Amino acid sequence: SQQGEEDPQALSIQEGENATMNCSYKTSINNLQWYRQNSGRGLVHLILIRSNEREKHSGRLRVTLDTSKKSSSLLITASRAADTASYFCATDAGAGGTSYGKLTFGQGTILTVHP
Amino acid sequence: DSGVTQTPKHLITATGQRVTLRCSPRSGDLSVYWYQQSLDQGLQFLIQYYNGEERAKGNILERFSAQQFPDLHSELNLSSLELGDSALYFCASSVDPRGEQFFGPGTRLTVL
Numbered sequence: 001s002q003q004g005e006e007d008p009q010a011l012s013i014q015e016g017e018n019a020t021m022n023c024s025y026k027t028s029i030n031n032l033q034w035y036r037q038n039s040g041r042g043l044v045h046l047i048l049i050r051s052n053e054r055e056k057h058s059g060r061l062r063v064t065l066d067t068s069k070k071s072s073s074l075l076i077t078a079s080r081a082a083d084t085a086s087y088f089c090a091t092d093a094g095a096g097g098t099s100y101g102k103l104t105f106g107q108g109t110i111l112t113v114h115p
Numbered sequence: 116d117s118g119v120t121q122t123p124k125h126l127i128t129a130t131g132q133r134v135t136l137r138c139s140p141r142s143g144d145l146s147v148y149w150y151q152q153s154l155d156q157g158l159q160f161l162i163q164y165y166n167g168e169e170r171a172k173g174n175i176l177e178r179f180s181a182q183q184f185p186d187l188h189s190e191l192n193l194s195s196l197e198l199g200d201s202a203l204y205f206c207a208s209s210v211d212p213r214g215e216q217f218f219g220p221g222t223r224l225t226v227l
Contacts, residue, residue, distance in 0.1 A: 033215060042117060042205065043158075043218040088158065094213065101146055101212030102171045105158035 006106040019076040021109040023089030030094045037086045081115045119219035127225045133194040140208030147189040153202040
């Protein structure tokens with residue numbers, strides 16, 4: 001079973017527009033990570049945000065985390081056709097010792113950016 | 116290129132057979148993870164190794180087993196294959212289990 005729910009399931013936008021994807025989860029987490037997957041290929045790590053952080057930026061990416069609402073959002077600004085991919089959030093509910101690293105993935109958001 | 120390699124890229128086999136998937140982690144990464152991605156179950160964590168020792172198990176079937184060798188490469192063994200085992204199998208590695216994971220390109224398994 002999956003911990004995360006992602007919203008929307010699919011998003012279609014024009015180049016230059018911003019894309020926002022949301023992720024909700026159920027249990028307490030150590031960190032939340034966002035990954036990108038191009039059509040059936042390997043996942044590429046985008047950004048990691050720890051439970052004591054509220055916002056992180058990386059280039060055109062901005063991630064927020066609200067642990068009280070158990071939710072996160074990924075914003076891609078000024079999107080490009082090359083951003084077309086599936087985006088997954090993954091949570092690590094590790095709570096100490098050797099329990100870290102077991103990621104639970106959401107079902108993903110399919111982003112299509114039209115040139 | 117993540118630095119994680121997986122072989123083979125594609126595998127087609129019949130029900131009841133046994134296959135071995137191989138993964139080489141990034142240089143220096145002690146943690147290796149296996150995931151299964153299918154249309155109906157999505158991305159599921161299978162098992163984690165750290166420096167040769169099993170650390171965590173997910174919903175891994177008893178027909179599946181894995182190991183991590185002294186040179187840190189890992190193998191995932193799938194036996195008594197069923198049609199439902201058809202999926203993409205990913206290996207990932209990390210230097211720190213609390214950090215980001217680097218995924219290999221995957222092995223696409225088709226069971227006929």
